[in-house]
Structure formats: C-alpha cells, structure tokens
Amino acid sequence: MDIKKSAMELNDYAIGIRRELHAHPELSFDLPFTEGVVVRELEAMGFTNIRRGIGGGHGVTVDLVGAKPGKTLALRADMDALPIREETGLPFASDNGCMHACGHDAHTAMLLATAKLLSGAQGELAGTVRFLFQPSEEPANGAAVMVKDGALDGVDTIIGLHTGNLWAGLKAGQIGWKVGPFMAATTTFNVELKGKSAHGATPHLGVDTITMAALIISQLQLIVSREMNPFDPRVLTVGHIEGGTTTNIVADFCRFRGVIRSFSTENSAFMKERIVQTVEQEAASLRGTGTVAFSSDLPPVVNDEALTLKMRDIIHKELGVEFEHEIAMPTTGAEDFAEYTKTIPGAFFYHCSTFGDERDCPHHNAHFMVNESVLWTGVAAMAAFALDWQK
Ligand SMILES: [Zn+2]
Ligand SMILES: [Zn+2]
Incomplete structure (x- = not known):
C-alpha cells in the first residue's frame, strides 16, 4: 500500500472534520459534541466495538484488529479546546467563547483519518491498533482518567503527536522527534x-x-x-x-x-x-x-529510544528523509501524554503545521492557526508506524 498517497487523499477528509470540530470547541471533560463526531465517523468506517463514555464521560477508544498476529499499539489524540474568544476571522471560527487554540481539533481529525486509512489496510496489519481519543489535556488531567478507565489495558506501546509551531526550525509537514526527555x-x-x-x-x-x-x-x-x-x-x-x-x-x-x-x-x-x-x-x-x-x-514526557528511532526510520522509508527532523532541545511545556509513557513505553512527536508567515502566532492565542494542507503527513506517519513498527 502507498501510505503517502493514501494519506494525501485523506487530507480533505481531515480538513472537513477539523473544521467541524473547530467551529464547536468544548472544554476539558465536557465534550459531548466532539465525542459525537468521533463516534459518528468511527461508525461510518464500520467499527462496531467502540468504547465510549470513558475518561470522565466523553473519552473514546476503538480497536482495529489486524489480519496477522502481533502486539497492540495505541495511537492517541486529545480533543479539548481552551476558554479563549477566537479572533482569527476564519469562516469556520468558533463563536461560543471557546477556541481550539492549541490544535487538538487537528489531532482528533488526523487520528480519525488514520483510522480510516488503516481500516482499509486490515489485511496487511499485524496485531491491534487502539485509537484513543482523550478528553481534558489542557488541564492535564484527562490522560490519568483514561488510564484508570482501562484505556491502556492490553496495550504494549503508545504513540502521539502535537501539531502547531511548538519548535522552531522545522518546515510545515515535518515530523520532529527527540530521544529521551521531551516535555517537562x-x-x-x-x-x-x-x-x-x-x-x-x-x-x-x-x-x-x-x-x-x-x-x-x-x-x-x-x-x-x-x-x-x-x-x-x-x-x-x-x-x-x-x-x-x-x-x-x-x-x-x-x-x-x-x-x-x-x-x-x-x-x-x-x-x-x-x-x-x-x-x-x-x-x-x-x-x-x-x-x-x-x-x-x-511526570516528564520521556521518549523511548527504540520507538523514537523506529519512527524516524519508518518516515525515511514511507515518506522520505525530508519529512523528519531531529529536535535538539526539549520544551518546558507539559503534556499529560506523560501519564501514558509513565505506564508503558511510548514516544511523542511534533507535527509542524506552520505557514512561514504572519499567520504563525503562539499556541493559546486568539489568532492561533494550523496549516491544514499538511495534516496528511501526521496521518501518514501514524499509519506507517502502525503498519511497520513490528517488522
Ligand atoms: Zn496542546
Ligand atoms: Zn495547549
């Protein structure tokens, strides 16, 4: 399967979901609309084993069981927004006083697109992929509740990514990686x-x-x-x-x-x-x-060395060397993805979605924007990892 091509073809799908979520931002654990979109899309893909209502009420997990035996990998997206009044002026801007000003709408959209891509590759898939949609990352208390509710039960390893302009020096669409301490x-x-x-x-x-x-x-x-x-x-x-x-x-x-x-x-x-x-x-x-x-x-997010380098190598193979970039310095920002890497080996990556012009402005700002044209590279990286990591 040509993962790169399949992911590119799903970019419009990811943009559509992202805009729908962007127009309806919800806070922390209170995500009924967002959960509804996630479940609606997963059902449309044919999933029947959706576990919903976990992680404080609106978390979702679903397993895709591959045709070949193997281990279980979780792919995680966070879904919550921030109490910021949006000032981007975008046609799909929110008007409810809250805003996806950190890109979690894009994370959810990319993970749904990944589920769609991998659903079509079940015959090639070894082991199980668990798609994990987590509430309440901004207050940094959602991951722990997902773990408590069994979201990692039976999972061997976990991968996640954060989009936006968190690290300088990367080009839009590149996946940034760093072995060891990554977030504070x-x-x-x-x-x-x-x-x-x-x-x-x-x-x-x-x-x-x-x-x-x-x-x-x-x-x-x-x-x-x-x-x-x-x-x-x-x-x-x-x-x-x-x-x-x-x-x-x-x-x-x-x-x-x-x-x-x-x-x-x-x-x-x-x-x-x-x-x-x-x-x-x-x-x-x-x-x-x-x-x-x-x-x-x-705790800090500490990236497992073998998994991190495996992602680098898989990106080389499936996307091309120009799609990965080693990040030199960790950030003093925090991520409750740390609750997962505290429990099982995992790795967290950076998905650069900058514009390279005045549209780039800090996360948690009323003018924050994501370059939607590169959502597919996040989809491709996660899907490729799911298909190749056990080889
Ligand atoms: Zn964030
Ligand atoms: Zn944030």
Missing part, C-alpha cells in the same frame, strides 16, 4: 501566608503578609538560579497572587500560586522540598506563618 514535569504550588492586620500607619503592630510574599517570591527564584545544576533545565513561575484589601491596612492574608517545571522527578522533588522550607522559614522570619500545598503532579 510540572507541579502546581499554592502558598498561603498568615499575619496580623493593623493600621497601615503602624506596621509594627501588625504582621504584613504582602512584604512576606514579596520576599518569598524573590527567594524562590534563588532555588532555580543558585541551588541547581545550570545544565539541568527547570523553571519556577508565580502566575497568580492575591492579598490585602486597601492601601491603609496591613494585610493579614496573602496567597500566591505557581508552577515548577523540570525534566526529572528528582528535580521536582528537590524543588518541592526547598519551596516548603523557604516559605516556612521566611514567613517565620517576619513573624508570620506560611504553608504550601502541591497539586497536579505530572
């Missing part, structure tokens, strides 16, 4: 500071949590710059702060929240320990108290 581990921290209120004119009669927060936030950056190996990337960002009521009252309460990012669970553990010590000690040094709570722990 993240943990959210929530700090609460307690002091004592007083008149702003008499700070010595109170305990000021605003000053405390200013000191601690500066101090936290020293964990990154002074206490860790500079060759080991990590980021600490405080993105939200609130406290106090007005100008002439010493604030007795202040809260701030942020995220730490690194590429190993050891680095995450070290940063967490030092955040707790810094908050408690610095708050006490100013006669107050501070507590830290952590949530949303996500």
Whole structure:
C-alpha cells in the first residue's frame, strides 16, 4: 500500500472534520459534541466495538484488529479546546467563547483519518491498533482518567503527536522527534501566608503578609538560579497572587500560586522540598506563618529510544528523509501524554503545521492557526508506524 498517497487523499477528509470540530470547541471533560463526531465517523468506517463514555464521560477508544498476529499499539489524540474568544476571522471560527487554540481539533481529525486509512489496510496489519481519543489535556488531567478507565489495558506501546509551531526550525509537514526527555514535569504550588492586620500607619503592630510574599517570591527564584545544576533545565513561575484589601491596612492574608517545571522527578522533588522550607522559614522570619500545598503532579514526557528511532526510520522509508527532523532541545511545556509513557513505553512527536508567515502566532492565542494542507503527513506517519513498527 502507498501510505503517502493514501494519506494525501485523506487530507480533505481531515480538513472537513477539523473544521467541524473547530467551529464547536468544548472544554476539558465536557465534550459531548466532539465525542459525537468521533463516534459518528468511527461508525461510518464500520467499527462496531467502540468504547465510549470513558475518561470522565466523553473519552473514546476503538480497536482495529489486524489480519496477522502481533502486539497492540495505541495511537492517541486529545480533543479539548481552551476558554479563549477566537479572533482569527476564519469562516469556520468558533463563536461560543471557546477556541481550539492549541490544535487538538487537528489531532482528533488526523487520528480519525488514520483510522480510516488503516481500516482499509486490515489485511496487511499485524496485531491491534487502539485509537484513543482523550478528553481534558489542557488541564492535564484527562490522560490519568483514561488510564484508570482501562484505556491502556492490553496495550504494549503508545504513540502521539502535537501539531502547531511548538519548535522552531522545522518546515510545515515535518515530523520532529527527540530521544529521551521531551516535555517537562510540572507541579502546581499554592502558598498561603498568615499575619496580623493593623493600621497601615503602624506596621509594627501588625504582621504584613504582602512584604512576606514579596520576599518569598524573590527567594524562590534563588532555588532555580543558585541551588541547581545550570545544565539541568527547570523553571519556577508565580502566575497568580492575591492579598490585602486597601492601601491603609496591613494585610493579614496573602496567597500566591505557581508552577515548577523540570525534566526529572528528582528535580521536582528537590524543588518541592526547598519551596516548603523557604516559605516556612521566611514567613517565620517576619513573624508570620506560611504553608504550601502541591497539586497536579505530572511526570516528564520521556521518549523511548527504540520507538523514537523506529519512527524516524519508518518516515525515511514511507515518506522520505525530508519529512523528519531531529529536535535538539526539549520544551518546558507539559503534556499529560506523560501519564501514558509513565505506564508503558511510548514516544511523542511534533507535527509542524506552520505557514512561514504572519499567520504563525503562539499556541493559546486568539489568532492561533494550523496549516491544514499538511495534516496528511501526521496521518501518514501514524499509519506507517502502525503498519511497520513490528517488522
Ligand atoms: Zn496542546
Ligand atoms: Zn495547549
């Protein structure tokens, strides 16, 4: 089978699905319309073993059993959008206040096109391919629920990709790959500071949590710059702060929240320990108290070496050398695909869908756009991998 040609022929199909989903974006776990489109398309392809209603209510999996014996490979797409009001002006732009500003509509469309392509190649297929449609990637809590609901039961390995302009230096349609750490581990921290209120004119009669927060936030950056190996990337960002009521009252309460990012669970553990010590000690040094709570722990995405290089070789063979590109640096962005690679060996790839002009703008931006003309290369890469990986 000429995978490249078959995938190219499916590009219009992928564009049609992508636009339908783009016009109806849905958030996190609440994806009834999106699930409906996925199930409608899978049924039209003749699938009868669709598992729906999982992963918090709207996740979907379906198995394509090949004619030859073999292992099971999962191909994953995420399906959720973002609470952003779209400003692209595209004819299929959303008008419901939400937006597919990260390309997950394209992921779902590419995976449906892959299912369509592979359905026609069942006779050549060894083992089983599980198509996995996951909710709630943006809040990074959907993959764990899919795993809990058995989406990986019986699966030997998993592949996924993210489209867009996440890495520079690639041409539209190229598949970017990197062995080892690829996307960051993240943990959210929530700090609460307690002091004592007083008149702003008499700070010595109170305990000021605003000053405390200013000191601690500066101090936290020293964990990154002074206490860790500079060759080991990590980021600490405080993105939200609130406290106090007005100008002439010493604030007795202040809260701030942020995220730490690194590429190993050891680095995450070290940063967490030092955040707790810094908050408690610095708050006490100013006669107050501070507590830290952590949530949303996500491991790093670490790509299996053999699977990653196998994808590179398969792209060479089925698409051509010009369709792959080695990515030099990981990103400090996170992906809950990490929940899968924590459980079974897998690899995550980058599908470049840039325009190379002013239409390229950051993900999670109201003007974000995907170059639809290259959706077929993502389809071809996933389908080729499914057909060749066990050879
Ligand atoms: Zn995304
Ligand atoms: Zn995103």
